[in-house]
Amino acid sequence: MTTTVEIPSVGGFAEPSQTPLALLLLGRQADPNSERGVECPGDLPPASDPDLVERARAAKAALGDRVFILGHHYQRDEVIEFADVTGDSFKLARDAAARPEAEFIVFCGVHFMAESADILTGDTQRVILPDLAAGCSMADMATAEQVAECWDVLAEAGIADVTVPVAYMNSSADIKAFTGKHGGTICTSSNAKRALEWAYEQGQKVLFLPDQHLGRNTAVRDLGLSLDDCVLYNPHKPNGGLTVEQLRNAKMILWRGHCSVHGRFTLDSVNEVRERIPGVNVLVHPECRHEVVAAADQVGSTEYIIKALDAAEPGSKWAVGTELNLVRRVAKAHPDKEIVFLDKAVCFCSTMNRIDLPHLVWTLESLVEGRVPNVITVDPETEKYAKAALDRMLALP
Numbered sequence: 001m002t003t004t005v006e007i008p009s010v011g012g013f014a015e016p017s018q019t020p021l022a023l024l025l026l027g028r029q030a031d032p033n034s035e036r037g038v039e040c041p042g043d044l045p046p047a048s049d050p051d052l053v054e055r056a057r058a059a060k061a062a063l064g065d066r067v068f069i070l071g072h073h074y075q076r077d078e079v080i081e082f083a084d085v086t087g088d089s090f091k092l093a094r095d096a097a098a099r100p101e102a103e104f105i106v107f108c109g110v111h112f113m114a115e116s117a118d119i120l121t122g123d124t125q126r127v128i129l130p131d132l133a134a135g136c137s138m139a140d141m142a143t144a145e146q147v148a149e150c151w152d153v154l155a156e157a158g159i160a161d162v163t164v165p166v167a168y169m170n171s172s173a174d175i176k177a178f179t180g181k182h183g184g185t186i187c188t189s190s191n192a193k194r195a196l197e198w199a200y201e202q203g204q205k206v207l208f209l210p211d212q213h214l215g216r217n218t219a220v221r222d223l224g225l226s227l228d229d230c231v232l233y234n235p236h237k238p239n240g241g242l243t244v245e246q247l248r249n250a251k252m253i254l255w256r257g258h259c260s261v262h263g264r265f266t267l268d269s270v271n272e273v274r275e276r277i278p279g280v281n282v283l284v285h286p287e288c289r290h291e292v293v294a295a296a297d298q299v300g301s302t303e304y305i306i307k308a309l310d311a312a313e314p315g316s317k318w319a320v321g322t323e324l325n326l327v328r329r330v331a332k333a334h335p336d337k338e339i340v341f342l343d344k345a346v347c348f349c350s351t352m353n354r355i356d357l358p359h360l361v362w363t364l365e366s367l368v369e370g371r372v373p374n375v376i377t378v379d380p381e382t383e384k385y386a387k388a389a390l391d392r393m394l395a396l397p
């Protein structure tokens with residue numbers, strides 16, 4: 001079922017004060033400065049067009065090496081079929097940077113990923129997001145204004161000087177730039193441990209943005225901090241809902257953000273699948289809640305999950321807690337293993353799923369006709385500081 005929500009817009013941007021919930025549902029956030037771009041003109045071929053696959057093939061062939069299509073692991077099969085490379089967001093941004101001859105980078109993923117690709121690719125390359133409504137609810141949970149306000153709260157508590165910001169890759173370019181400006185680094189779900197170790201060598205506390213679960217799981221599982229060392233900063237409450245004493249005592253200040261897909265899995269999901277499938281291995285992403293991660297057999301990034309399932313013994317049983325498109329694809333690739341989704345309820349990333357074959361065909365055919373739609377551009381000042389934070393990550397030991 002498709003839900004249609006009217007998005008009031010001003011100058012191509014969602015109006016900040018209106019229908020924030022609807023904007024969030026559509027992956028468009030309420031902060032115009034962190035969701036730059038233009039509206040998708042929307043003159044799309046119908047999804048029922050039987051020629052879509054052929055049209056996509058023909059347009060891609062006509063563009064040749066001028067176009068490079070990136071497909072995030074959570075994309076639909078119909079889109080992945082046309083991807084030149086697949087991967088997680090950071091791998092894809094690096095893959096794009098390694099193809100300077102490609103004039104157009106079509107990013108089948110979400111908005112913050114296209115921003116990162118724009119930051120890491122050359123000035124002459126243009127990064128295109130086939131549907132501008134493909135945002136990320138987690139990235140949208142930390143706006144530049146909220147994070148600046150949080151930093152003021154830390155300064156008033158006298159701890160900003162000893163706090164190092166660490167931002168997850170899944171954040172807007174503005175948040176990455178804030179992190180770069182304040183001496184922090186970016187991390188992925190693969191290198192969060194190393195990023196936090198580095199941060200604690202630079203300062204006494206970490207402000208982790210925007211995913212509370214990845215921050216908490218890494219701090220407690222990998223660095224040996226206690227849950228009491230972590231506090232949760234709620235941007236919707238005065239002073240983050242924390243006292244000065246709580247902030248001063250904390251080692252890890254977690255931003256109150258989460259992934260709407262991975263945050264769905266519960267301890268009940270784990271208990272239920274263990275009862276249903278005796279001997280099952282529970283494998284989850286570190287964006288899941290702490291109690292889910294603590295009850296799992298293995299925890300790791302998307303790339304880790306794929307490798308673990310590739311290497312698993314034939315006949316072994318797995319319940320996987322990550323996005324459903326990926327779980328289905330891996331299960332299909334390994335019919336000799338029993339691979340099921342951790343939760344009984346269907347759980348796609350709704351914003352990732354906005355990129356479909358009609359949007360891809362529309363994008364490619366527009367390029368063939370000489371129109372360049374939905375270009376994602378990060379302004380030079382933001383890019384400078386965001387790149388500083390990304391470079392710190394690349395330099396991590």
Ligand code: SF4
Binds near residue numbers: 110
């Ligand atoms: S899966 Fe979660 S973190 Fe990834 S794009 Fe969707 S909402 Fe964002």
